[in-house]
Amino acid sequence: MSADETNAQSVDDADADIDRDGEQILSVEGVGKRFSGLQALDDVDMTVNRGEIIGLIGPNGAGKTTLFNCISGAFPPTSGTVRLDGEVISGLPAHKIARAGLARTFQITRPLEELTVVENAMVGAHIHTRRRGEAREIAMETLEFVGLADKAEEEAGELTVGAQKRLELARAVSTRPEILLLDEIMAGLTPSESNQMLDLFRQLRERGTSLLIIEHDMKAIMNISDYVKVLDQGKGIAFGAPETVVEDDRVIEAYIGGFDVDA
């Protein structure tokens, strides 16, 4: 798919005049999610191209994690379509979406506690092979990548918070995804751990993995993201380069929270 087509498909109002490189990996088209009376997501559009790092921000309750859940198949969207590499994935179960090349981490880490660290990563690696030896090799590679290789034989439940976050990343990376959805993976990390994590993001991008990142640390997300998508009350309110988004009136209003700017 050419860049022109990508742009033509971008329906988000703030998105239309941005010239982005690379082929489109993920496209979210008019996605909505309703939970008995609550419209958690309302007609959200966004796209991620190959090798891009996109930040997904918004105040608490904006629907960021809900959007992740709709994309990754934790539950299906009530309306709209999600495409991965042009194929419709919305409505598919989570394991099929993972096999199609989309991996995610969870906001509250979900280590497979009684398994060892390397076994955790091997579960992801088995997407590519049924052989245990090969899965172990892939798993060890990703553990070395995230810096957990020395803890490979420890029980995952025994890890510190920082290590569990890295394990969460390692398990997802072991599936060798085309796009990785990271849900507040830097929350609770020390500043130096956060910097290491940002460095991992850059390395992943160099390998051609696209990243869609939810993060509350504004400095980090403005630093790492190529583009930022802003959600508020389930709606997409802005999309653009980090420096333009922070100056967007609607974004400022959303973050100040109901405060009347004109008054």
Added chain:
Amino acid sequence: MSAIETVRDRYRTFDDQRYAPLVKGVALFGLLAALPTIIEIDVAGMELAALLSLKVLILTVIYAYTAQAWNIMSGYTGQFSFGHAAFFGIGAYATQALVVDAAVNPWIGMLVGGVLAGGYGLIIGALSFRFKLQGHYFALATLAFAELLRFVVTNMSELRGANGYFKAFPRDYGAEYGLVAFQFQNDLPYYYLIVGFLLVVTLVSWLIKNSWVGLYFFAIREDERAAASVGVPSFRYKLIGVAVSAFFTALGGAYWSMYFNTIRPDTVFALFKNVELLLPAVVGGPGTLLGPIVGSFIVTPVSEIARTTFSDINGLDRIIYGAFLVAIVIYSPRGVVSWPSQARALWERVRGDEEVNE
């Protein structure tokens, strides 16, 4: 101290070797094979056999076998079944009904029972997992499916209702006493046969544990959503777990029916049978290879000895079962086989403190 440490270090070096599982397996099953001889050894004028007869040994290995089968589903995938009597009873009934009513060889009846039980397991699994029954609700659903069979069989005159079956003689299905007929005239061959069964199901469990299937099972047990997020098709793998477990449990039921001569709905489908089938694995260590075997050697002899020694106190064996279950679930959910490593951790902590004090 250093002698202990040397032994421990040597064991660790041994444990890392590729042949370690084979050596352990041969040692374990060698011991099991030697047990009938060992219990007859005279120690200070007392034979162990007075306490631990060959009959109790057979019963112990039967429950080790069925616990190993239960473990595949409930220990590995974490879907706790409280209704394995359904599969056990299907195996027993399929074998006896075919032997007695159709003069079919019991080995064939056993396989038919295994397949039927696997199918029943798939139905239970598909319904329960489709409606996302988990934890206690799933356990209760499996119990309901087991009890359902008890009522149905009790009221089916085609399966001789509450009276059940009495095993036929080998000549009735054209065989002579021996392995082909699945019948022997004394207990020793029966013992070796069930040890063979245990060997097969243990081998299958080992193969599962050491393949991607086992890793998927464990991942599902630990966190189904996390597993699905990295590509584990949990519905399918839970069904595989149920079907394999049900199949092997049914073979245990078939063996039971051939060894104990008679089966009735209120024996093989009994409410309490569900507990007997799962308890050794829970006591020994769910999810481990050795747990179901060790657990059965703790639970079964004690309850059998209690039952025969205090035969006038009705239900004492069940009280003992209950006490075991409560104690293990509260104090050691990882089972008896986790004690050595827990003791080691404790020991290392104590020693670490000492070093700090010095």
